[in-house]
Amino acid sequence: MSKTLINTFSKKLITWHGVSGRSGLPWQGNQDPYAVWVSEIMLQQTQVATVLERYPRFMKRFPTVKKLAAADIDEVLAEWAGLGYYSRARNLHVCAKQVMQEFSGKFPSDPILLERLKGIGRSTAGAIAAFAFRERAAILDANVKRIFARLFAVEGAIQDKAVNDRLWQLATDLLPSQSENMPVYTQALMDFGATWCTARKPVCIGIEKKCPFAKDCQANLSDQVLALPQKTLKAKSPEFDCDMLLVRAGNFVLLQKRPSKAIWGGLWSLPESPWRPRTERAHKSAQGLKALLSITLLEENISGLLKSFKGLKQGNQIKHIFTHRRLWMQIWELSSSNTVEFSNSNLKWVSLSQLGRYGLPQPVKVLLLGLSPARDGDLKN
Incomplete structure (x- = not known):
């Protein structure tokens, strides 16, 4: 690796940021480690435009790590609804409790200690340490990996692992020597990968802008910019079918809390059947109400429910695309003469007007919010 590039990289990048970097983002320039942590977790797998809207709202509802730690997990998941990757929200909640219990409510400045907290990986720990404490700590998210893979071919x-280890070594070697430059350098690195050294349209293959590293970048000099970094080919996303039960009792709908380690873990959703591989395009209809109740409400008295549930109707089929799989949800609509009691605490009747208090999977949320209120007299007490 060129000693000249080692000595000049951070200076050139910081100079570039002063002219072309992003500014005015609500989390920029904030040295509160709690605020930095929330923004970093939220930005991990969510587009900046979405975070711009949701981050201020989340911080208003949970302004401190103490408030977040004391909140009920349903409150946190409800505020996170629509951002996806809900394990991040669950980890936020656990991590906040850790900070309160193990560090008296103050985030540690040491990236090694930060990395021991729930949901904080090495790169996120480096970002928190750099932004909040000006520590000389490296980051290596997907954008930064792309920059270094191209710059050094x-x-x-x-x-x-070998490639990842080399990229981490590069990230460490290229850090600015002065700790006071760490916040702007770290932000510049993120911005450069997100806006200039992008995956499909980096500025070096256009004519409008000139990359400050054009004469140093080995990928540019060897015409391999779009070929690097190399990625393993992804297998085709598996596809699944499931049945979902939409039961209404007047203005109440029946929700079921999902297992914490499942997809949409910890959220409230419609009772559903196990997922089955989608081998045929045509969805097979459920074989009667009793069979449907048996596979969605496993622990309940099915015979008793049959007396209250009526009017089985096939509703819409909803397609939802996850990062690594696709799901077709067949909705089955039912009405209930009353809000029957269940032995399972994970089953709950929720008023349509109170849905906003619960974390719901986005496709289910859209479906439920589109329901019309029931007319007076539709529910027997």
């Missing part, structure tokens, strides 16, 4: 799939 690092071959091999970035998922490979």
